[in-house]
Amino acid sequence: MTHTALPTVEQWGVQEIVCPGFATGNPYMDYQIRGVFASESETVEAPGFYDGDGRYVVRFMPSHQGRYTYRVFGSFSHEEYSGSFQVTAPAPGVHGPVRVSDQYHFAYADGTRYMPVGTTCYVWHLQTPEIFERTLESLKTSPFNKIRFCVFPKDYDYNKNDPFTFPFEKAQPAPGERYGWDFTRFDPAYFRHLEKAIQRLCDIGVEADIIVLHPYDRWGFSRMPREVDQRYFRYLASRIAAYRNVWWSLANEYDLMPAKCEADWESCAAALKASDPYGRLMSIHNCFPFYDHTRPWVTHCCLQRQELYRSTELVDEWRERFGKPVIVDEMGYEGDIQHGWGNLTAEEVTRRFWEATVRGGYGGHGETYLNEKEILWWSHGDVLHGQSPARLQFLRDFLEALPAPLMRTAGSWDEVVGTAQGCTGEAAPFYLYYYSFMRPTFRDFRVPEGMAYQVEVIDTWNMTRTDCGVKEGSFRVPLPARQYVAVYLKRVR
Amino acid sequence: MTHTALPTVEQWGVQEIVCPGFATGNPYMDYQIRGVFASESETVEAPGFYDGDGRYVVRFMPSHQGRYTYRVFGSFSHEEYSGSFQVTAPAPGVHGPVRVSDQYHFAYADGTRYMPVGTTCYVWHLQTPEIFERTLESLKTSPFNKIRFCVFPKDYDYNKNDPFTFPFEKAQPAPGERYGWDFTRFDPAYFRHLEKAIQRLCDIGVEADIIVLHPYDRWGFSRMPREVDQRYFRYLASRIAAYRNVWWSLANEYDLMPAKCEADWESCAAALKASDPYGRLMSIHNCFPFYDHTRPWVTHCCLQRQELYRSTELVDEWRERFGKPVIVDEMGYEGDIQHGWGNLTAEEVTRRFWEATVRGGYGGHGETYLNEKEILWWSHGDVLHGQSPARLQFLRDFLEALPAPLMRTAGSWDEVVGTAQGCTGEAAPFYLYYYSFMRPTFRDFRVPEGMAYQVEVIDTWNMTRTDCGVKEGSFRVPLPARQYVAVYLKRVR
Numbered sequence: 001m002t003h004t005a006l007p008t009v010e011q012w013g014v015q016e017i018v019c020p021g022f023a024t025g026n027p028y029m030d031y032q033i034r035g036v037f038a039s040e041s042e043t044v045e046a047p048g049f050y051d052g053d054g055r056y057v058v059r060f061m062p063s064h065q066g067r068y069t070y071r072v073f074g075s076f077s078h079e080e081y082s083g084s085f086q087v088t089a090p091a092p093g094v095h096g097p098v099r100v101s102d103q104y105h106f107a108y109a110d111g112t113r114y115m116p117v118g119t120t121c122y123v124w125h126l127q128t129p130e131i132f133e134r135t136l137e138s139l140k141t142s143p144f145n146k147i148r149f150c151v152f153p154k155d156y157d158y159n160k161n162d163p164f165t166f167p168f169e170k171a172q173p174a175p176g177e178r179y180g181w182d183f184t185r186f187d188p189a190y191f192r193h194l195e196k197a198i199q200r201l202c203d204i205g206v207e208a209d210i211i212v213l214h215p216y217d218r219w220g221f222s223r224m225p226r227e228v229d230q231r232y233f234r235y236l237a238s239r240i241a242a243y244r245n246v247w248w249s250l251a252n253e254y255d256l257m258p259a260k261c262e263a264d265w266e267s268c269a270a271a272l273k274a275s276d277p278y279g280r281l282m283s284i285h286n287c288f289p290f291y292d293h294t295r296p297w298v299t300h301c302c303l304q305r306q307e308l309y310r311s312t313e314l315v316d317e318w319r320e321r322f323g324k325p326v327i328v329d330e331m332g333y334e335g336d337i338q339h340g341w342g343n344l345t346a347e348e349v350t351r352r353f354w355e356a357t358v359r360g361g362y363g364g365h366g367e368t369y370l371n372e373k374e375i376l377w378w379s380h381g382d383v384l385h386g387q388s389p390a391r392l393q394f395l396r397d398f399l400e401a402l403p404a405p406l407m408r409t410a411g412s413w414d415e416v417v418g419t420a421q422g423c424t425g426e427a428a429p430f431y432l433y434y435y436s437f438m439r440p441t442f443r444d445f446r447v448p449e450g451m452a453y454q455v456e457v458i459d460t461w462n463m464t465r466t467d468c469g470v471k472e473g474s475f476r477v478p479l480p481a482r483q484y485v486a487v488y489l490k491r492v493r
Numbered sequence: 494m495t496h497t498a499l500p501t502v503e504q505w506g507v508q509e510i511v512c513p514g515f516a517t518g519n520p521y522m523d524y525q526i527r528g529v530f531a532s533e534s535e536t537v538e539a540p541g542f543y544d545g546d547g548r549y550v551v552r553f554m555p556s557h558q559g560r561y562t563y564r565v566f567g568s569f570s571h572e573e574y575s576g577s578f579q580v581t582a583p584a585p586g587v588h589g590p591v592r593v594s595d596q597y598h599f600a601y602a603d604g605t606r607y608m609p610v611g612t613t614c615y616v617w618h619l620q621t622p623e624i625f626e627r628t629l630e631s632l633k634t635s636p637f638n639k640i641r642f643c644v645f646p647k648d649y650d651y652n653k654n655d656p657f658t659f660p661f662e663k664a665q666p667a668p669g670e671r672y673g674w675d676f677t678r679f680d681p682a683y684f685r686h687l688e689k690a691i692q693r694l695c696d697i698g699v700e701a702d703i704i705v706l707h708p709y710d711r712w713g714f715s716r717m718p719r720e721v722d723q724r725y726f727r728y729l730a731s732r733i734a735a736y737r738n739v740w741w742s743l744a745n746e747y748d749l750m751p752a753k754c755e756a757d758w759e760s761c762a763a764a765l766k767a768s769d770p771y772g773r774l775m776s777i778h779n780c781f782p783f784y785d786h787t788r789p790w791v792t793h794c795c796l797q798r799q800e801l802y803r804s805t806e807l808v809d810e811w812r813e814r815f816g817k818p819v820i821v822d823e824m825g826y827e828g829d830i831q832h833g834w835g836n837l838t839a840e841e842v843t844r845r846f847w848e849a850t851v852r853g854g855y856g857g858h859g860e861t862y863l864n865e866k867e868i869l870w871w872s873h874g875d876v877l878h879g880q881s882p883a884r885l886q887f888l889r890d891f892l893e894a895l896p897a898p899l900m901r902t903a904g905s906w907d908e909v910v911g912t913a914q915g916c917t918g919e920a921a922p923f924y925l926y927y928y929s930f931m932r933p934t935f936r937d938f939r940v941p942e943g944m945a946y947q948v949e950v951i952d953t954w955n956m957t958r959t960d961c962g963v964k965e966g967s968f969r970v971p972l973p974a975r976q977y978v979a980v981y982l983k984r985v986r
Contacts, residue, residue, distance in 0.1 A: 308907060313802050336974035338933045340907020345976065348930060370934045370974075413801060414833020437841060440831045441863045481829035481863075483838065 006067070006086040012096040012109065012244045014199075015060045015068075015085055021076035023054035028235070029184050033058060033074040039066050039087070044277045047238040048072070052188040059242035061278060062087040063096070063109065097244040098207060098281060100299055102421055104325050104360050105405040109244075115399045116327055117353075117392050118146035118209065119365040122216075122252070123154040124381025125197035126163040135381030136200055142384060143393035144365065146207040148249060148329060151194060151236060156216040157337075159379040165190045167221070167232075179219050183228040191239050202245040209247040209302075209329075211285070212236065212268065215256040223259035230271050237275030246280050248272055249302055253287035269297040285329060293322040304330035308340065312352045315361035316408045326361035328352070333378055334386040335368030342368035342378065346387035347461060351436055351484055353388075353395055354460055358418035358434045358486075360407040365392060394463040403429050403490075414438060427451055433487040434460075441481045445489070446474045452493035458486040499560070499579040505589045505602065505737045507692075508553045508561075508578055514569035516547035521728070522677050526551060526567040532559050532580070537770045540731040541565070545681040552735035554771060555580040556589070556602065590737040591700060591774060593792055595914055597818050597853050598898040602737075608892045609820055610846075610885050611639035611702065612858040615709075615745075616647040617874025618690035619656040628874030629693050635877060636886035637858065639700040641742060641822060644687060644729060649709040650830075652872040658683045660714070660725075672712050676721040684732050695738040702740040702795075702822075704778075705729065705761065708749040716752035723764050730768030739773050741765050742795055746780035762790040778822060786815040797823035801833065805845045808854035809901045819854035821845070826871055827879040828861030835861035835871065839880035840954060844929055844977055846881075846888055847953055851911035851927045851979075853900040858885060887956040896922050896983075907931060920944055926980040927953075934974045938982070939967040945986035951979040 009015040015037070022031055033048035035058035048058035056076045062068055065087045072081040090096070096109025098116075106114040119142070124135045139147065153163045166181070167190045173180035198208045212233065215222050224232070240246050250268050251257065265284060272282065283302035284291045293301045301322050305311035311331040319326045331352045332344045344352075353363035367377035369385045377384055399406070404420035411417030411433065418432040426448045433443070447453050455468040455477055461484040468477055470492055479485055502508040508530070515524055526541035528551035541551030549569045555561055558580045565574040583589070589602025591609075599607040612635070617628045632640065646656045659674070660683045666673035691701045705726065708715050717725070733739050743761050744750065758777060765775065776795035777784045786794045794815050798804035804824040812819045824845045825837045837845075846856035860870035862878045870877055892899070897913035904910030904926065911925040919941045926936070940946050948961040948970055954977040961970055963985055972978055 309806050310802050336932050336934045338935055338937070340905075340928075340931045340933075343931045343933050343974070345930070345932065412833075435833075437838070438833045438836045439829050439838065440833075440836050441829045442831055444831070481836070 006084060008086045008088050009062065010094065011065050011087050011090045012061060012063065012094060013090070014242045015062060017048075017058045017060070017070060017072050017081065017083075019056045019058075019072055019077060019079075019081050020054055021050075021056040026184055027076070028186055028231075031056075031074065031076040033072065033076040035060060035070055035072045037062070037068055037070045039064055039068040041066065046242065046277050047234065047275050048074070049235055049238040050076070059239070061097075061242040061244055065089060093205065097278065098247070100281070100325055102405055103323065104319055104407070104421065106300075106325060113400070113405065114145070115396060116146045116207070116362045117143045117365070117396045118148060118207075118327065118329060118362075119144040119367075120148040120329065120333075120378055121381035122148070122150050122211070122214075122379050123159065123163075124149055125193065126153055127380050127382070131375070131380055131382045132197070134383055136204065138381065138383050139201070139206055140204050142389050143396045144389075145205060145396075146209055146247075147201060148209040148211060148252075148364070149197075150211040150214050150252065152214060152217065152221040153219065154214065154216045154379065155218040156379070158374045158376050159216075163190070165193070166219070167191070177220065181220065183224060183231075186235055191236070195240060195243070198240055198243045198246060202243060207245045207247055208243070209249050210240065211249045211252045212272070213250065213254075213257065213260070214252040222257050226264060226267065229264065229268060233268055233271035234275045237272050241276040241278055241280060248276070248280055248282040250282070250284040252285050253304070254284050254291060255289055256287050265291070266295075269295070273297055293324060298322075298324065300325040300327060303328050305332065312356035312359070312361065312363055315356045315359040319359070319361055326356075327364055328356055328361065329364035330366070331356070331363055333366030333368045334388045335370070335376070335378070337368045337370055337376070342366070346391065347484065349388040350391040350395075350461060353392060354434055354484070354486070355416065355436060357395065357399065357406060358408060358416045358432055360405070360418065360421065365389070391461060391463060395460065398458070406432065415443075427491070429491050431489040433489075435479075435485050437483050439481045439483050439485070440479050442476050442478050443487065444474065444476050445471070445487075447472065447489070449473070451491060453489040454492050456488040456490070458488055460484045460486055499577060501579045501581050502555065503587065504558050504580050504583045505554060505556065505587060506583070507735045508555060510541075510551045510553070510563060510565050510574065510576075512549045512565055512570060512572070512574050513547055514543075514549040519677055520569070521679055521724075524549075524567065524569040526565065526569040528553060528563055528565040530555070530561055530563045532557055532561040534559065539735065539770050540727065540768050541567070542728055542731040543569070552732070554590075554735040554737055558582060586698065590771065591740070593774070593818055595898055596816065597812055597900070597914065599793075599818060606893070606898065607638070608889060609639045609700070609855045610636045610858070610889045611641060611700075611820065611822060611855075612637040612860075613641040613822065613826075613871055614874035615641070615643050615704070615707075615872050616652065616656075617642055618687065619646055620873050620875070624868070624873055624875045625690070627876055629697065631874070631876050632694070632699055633697050635882050636889045637882075638698060638889075639702055639740075640694060641702040641704060641745075641857070642690075643704040643707050643745065645707060645710065645714040646712065647707065647709045647872065648711040649872070651867045651869050652709075656683070658686070659712070660684070670713065674713065676717060676724075679728055684729070688733060688736070691733060691736045691739060695736060700738045700740055701736070702742050703733070704742045704745045705765070706743065706747075706750065706753070707745040715750050719757060719760065722757065722761065726761055726764035727768045730765050734769040734771055734773060741769070741773055741775040743775070743777040745778050746797070747777050747784060748782055749780050758784070759788075762788070766790055786817060791815075791817065793818040793820060796821050798825065805849035805852070805854065805856055808849045808852040812852070812854055819849075820857055821849055821854065822857035823859070824849070824856055826859030826861045827881045828863070828869070828871070830861045830863055830869070835859070839884065840977065842881040843884040843888075843954060846885060847927055847977070847979070848909065848929060850888065850892065850899060851901060851909045851925055853898070853911065853914065858882070884954060884956060888953065891951070899925065908936075920984070922984050924982040926982075928972075928978050930976050932974045932976050932978070933972050935969050935971050936980060937967065937969050938964070938980075940965065940982070942966070944984060946982040947985050949981040949983070951981055953977045953979055
């Protein structure tokens with residue numbers, strides 16, 4: 001039997017439909033393009049975008065396997081375009097986009113649990129090609145399965161360079177302005193480079209937590225008029241929403257942007273949602289006050305700690321307050337720069353991750369070691385210098401082997417106890433006791449009659465797991481009297 | 494010219510008048526004795542006590558030099574006794590009792606500043622004579638100028654022994670009771686031993702912070718009837734109030750004593766005050782809720798931290814709340830026992846002390862290292878094993894050389910800044926910037942035009958002070974990118 005050979009795309013891959021269209025006038029402003037994609041399992045309408053040179057593009061991520069048909073239409077052309085393609089099984093290791101599961105946790109579309117161990121390299125993709133490649137290499141061998149970075153260039157300590165190109169076409173600067181932009185015309189090259197970064201991350205299984213707006217700006221991108229913002233949000237979403245690894249972070253430190261008010265953020269969320277048919281994960285990151293993360297468009301809390309002394313110790317409080325997954329993306333960074341948010345020890349970063357984890361939340365990494373070249377991971381990417389990533393890999397390995405997502409349960413005042421989400425009473429499948437900065441020589445435990453637990457002592461800093469055998473009733477577990485130790489009880493009977 | 498040779502006592506020493514009296518009946522209950530001591534500068538009426546074997550004693554601490562007369566009277570005898578003595582200059586290094594000065598700080602009676610660097614050895618004096626002597630030796634070479642300890646014996650983890658004698662005469666135990674006491678008869682030997690401990694501490698310049706009641710009890714001393722308590726308070730004060738190094742701590746963890754209510758503590762304070770003509774420092778120590786330290790009899794706040802993660806970081810908050818000096822006597826102890834309050838690193842204890850200090854308060858030390866003999870400093874005294882005492886000596890030396898008491902002033906969010914109490918604006922005589930667990934590679938400073946400051950980098954853990962020269966205007970101070978570093982600016986122009 002012979003079949004007509006259809007174009008193919010993998011499930012959760014990007015199917016791109018490119019059509020010629022009008023190049024006269026200002027195509028970014030004057031014409032629209034949309035696509036409708038349909039299979040037995042779903043029908044998705046996706047906005048397209050003008051990519052320059054008379055090229056119009058619609059991108060689509062199929063959520064199912066099988067045959068899809070599509071129709072592309074709009075004012076961009078007198079023609080309509082249609083066709084069909086075949087969606088094949090994903091490559092091994094591809095699990096689809098990440099979604100919220102179990103209220104406080106995450107899973108890929110195929111149900112595989114996803115435990116974010118994220119890092120931040122704000123403008124890694126806007127550095128040299130060598131740094132771009134080295135960053136990807138670093139990520140490949142790191143524990144990090146998510147990276148936060150900005151669409152726009154960054155102006156801040158240790159990062160004063162211009163990108164190789166800009167998101168808008170240049171124009172004559174207005175009086176008193178250093179830069180001038182034609183905000184009606186995007187530069188597709190800038191966005192193609194962003195997409196390359198997103199795709200390369202996708203290829204190595206790293207989620208791209210895209211920071212849509214941010215305050216570290218000398219070019220004026222943090223104070224564009226609302227209608228420009230709106231066009232930008234729509235253009236950005238129509239270009240990148242189809243990449244399965246995209247998450248939306250409306251802003252970094254939204255509260256440091258005096259030109260923006262709450263209505264701006266709400267309209268930003270609305271515009272992104274309207275142009276994102278996949279309902280990608282969406283949040284907004286604070287410097288001082290948290291945004292109202294109970295807003296329906298907020299899928300998870302992307303938080304910066306608000307105090308100097310407590311950070312992830314407050315995760316359970318925040319989780320209960322917002323009723324959503326909590327990621328403390330800025331708990332302070334490993335490094336030694338002058339700022340207090342960027343000069344933590346690796347031990348403290350590791351401790352903060354475990355504090356977040358045992359409480360049923362997640363941490364976020366960053367690295368800010370001063371060096372002669374002033375290339376700092378948190379801003380530029382490149383290579384990692386710190387000691388926390390190895391410990392975060394150990395944490396991730398531990399988490400991924402757990403039989404269920406963690407949730408805090410009651411414990412003594414001087415321990416944090418995690419158990420399987422949904423288990424409130426005794427006899428849970430496991431308990432994880434974390435002792436943080438304390439260093440007990442031993443701890444006493446008691447499990448209910450008739451049950452038995454395998455006991456392991458976990459040194460979260462030295463990355464060792466020591467089997468202490470199967471225990472019943474009341475028992476004492478000798479501990480190494482060092483900081484950063486946990487005890488893991490796994491039910492075997 | 495010849496003078497009659499009068500008995501002499503040093504200023505702030507103890508003058509003891511011993512008189513014979515009735516030994517019939519129960520002298521502890523049946524007879525009273527009082528003394529009135531007068532000089533040109535003061536007249537003090539002091540209660541005396543029965544010391545057994547027909548001996549009645551009145552003790553008196555003269556606050557001034559010169560000639561005193563006294564008169565001793567009461568129902569203890571048909572006789573009255575009187576006489577005179579000469580009060581001479583104190584020995585070198587003796588500065589008198591400690592008082593509150595400048596609202597938040599302390600000074601000796603002669604005006605010398607007193608900066609408490611205290612420790613805790615709850616029942617050191619009730620251990621063997623060898624431990625008793627070794628504890629005093631340890632204190633002599635330690636930074637500690639105050640020690641908290643209990644009048645009554647202690648029943649708690651690692652301390653289950655009986656004392657060599659008891660504060661009351663034994664009696665037949667009541668049904669269901671393990672111990673029986675004749676609460677109408679004290680055992681003077683028990684109190685004489687306590688006084689020996691107080692005097693020996695006084696001899697080496699250590700304040701005796703006396704814990705009058707405490708909950709760690711199997712003998713019944715934590716749940717005596719109120720009239721027994723009242724007699725005990727009066728007896729105790731009449732015996733020891735004259736020792737210049739006595740402070741009153743009404744209770745340790747008052748809130749763990751279910752037999753006591755607020756009225757009991759208030760009557761305890763009133764009874765001690767009534768029997769203490771010197772107005773010794775007085776406080777009461779919590780486990781969970783703080784006592785109301787705004788009560789007029791509370792001279793200073795003797796606090797236990799209430800949270801796992803923050804302790805002395807809250808000192809300025811507490812200082813402002815109570816308007817009195819703050820000593821965080823339990824911030825957690827250096828050690829490795831099973832309990833979270835007793836397994837801190839020396840680094841963390843040192844950090845907590847500096848956090849307290851820069852905020853205008855004080856810390857308190859304790860040591861709980863497990864060892865084969867189960868002799869733990871916090872309970873037994875003996876010898877110190879930890880690494881924090883050397884750092885606390887460094888802190889004490891630094892503090893004693895400061896030109897004025899410390900008070901927190903405004904600073905950046907990621908530093909704690911202390912200055913001379915009373916200096917709120919710029920141009921203070923000194924500033925102390927503390928970076929705690931952070932490890933900046935440098936920090937930038939600015940001092941007002943026309944002024945100049947000597948800059949020192951202080952490594953509070955490695956105990957080094959590095960002179961960085963005299964600086965004006967705006968300047969950068971290179972730092973070692975290690976934790977626990979401070980910068981000290983001392984005005985020179």
